Amino acid sequence: MSISEHRVWGDERGMLVALESMIDVPFDIKRIFYIYGTHPELYRGNHSHYKTKQYLIAVNGTCKVTLDDGENKITYDLNTPNCGLLQEPLVWGVMHDFSPDCVLLVLASEHYDDADYIRSYSEFIQEVGK
Numbered sequence: 001m002s003i004s005e006h007r008v009w010g011d012e013r014g015m016l017v018a019l020e021s022m023i024d025v026p027f028d029i030k031r032i033f034y035i036y037g038t039h040p041e042l043y044r045g046n047h048s049h050y051k052t053k054q055y056l057i058a059v060n061g062t063c064k065v066t067l068d069d070g071e072n073k074i075t076y077d078l079n080t081p082n083c084g085l086l087q088e089p090l091v092w093g094v095m096h097d098f099s100p101d102c103v104l105l106v107l108a109s110e111h112y113d114d115a116d117y118i119r120s121y122s123e124f125i126q127e128v129g130k
């Protein structure tokens with residue numbers, strides 16, 4: 001669990017960050033989604049996945065992401081569009097403290113499947129212990 005910094009191609013026209021599957025992001029990207037219009041007092045996520053890997057980037061604004069592998073809980077600041085945070089399977093994730101202008105982009109290794117979600121923290125702890 002750590003934040004990776006990516007190269008920014010900047011010139012007088014502005015900034016560009018390019019991410020490639022299996023090069024900058026350590027999985028094949030099958031799905032993207034993004035979250036915006038959030039509120040600082042609300043959280044998103046609060047679940048884990050059996051199989052899905054996610055790569056989270058605050059492409060605008062800021063938020064915090066707390067990742068918990070069942071033993072260690074670390075809160076990361078996503079505050080620049082050239083940094084991404086990998087969330088591995090069987091890691092509980094909570095996204096919170098969104099700035100009103102935050103756009104959180106998520107790259108995912110799997111297509112959407114509700115059955116891939118673990119939504120109960122006690123079930124998550126059981127799964128991690130297996």
Ligand code: T46
Nearest residue numbers: 031032033035043044045046054093095104106111112
């Ligand atoms: C995560 C955080 C950051 C879809 O139809 N397809 C999708 O790919 C996703 C992600 C969601 N949905 C539907 C399912 C729900 O009816 O969108 C609705 C809201 O999804 P959810 O309640 O899961 O939203 P969050 O913000 O709690 O969680 C989502 C991701 O599910 C999760 O993996 O890490 O964003």
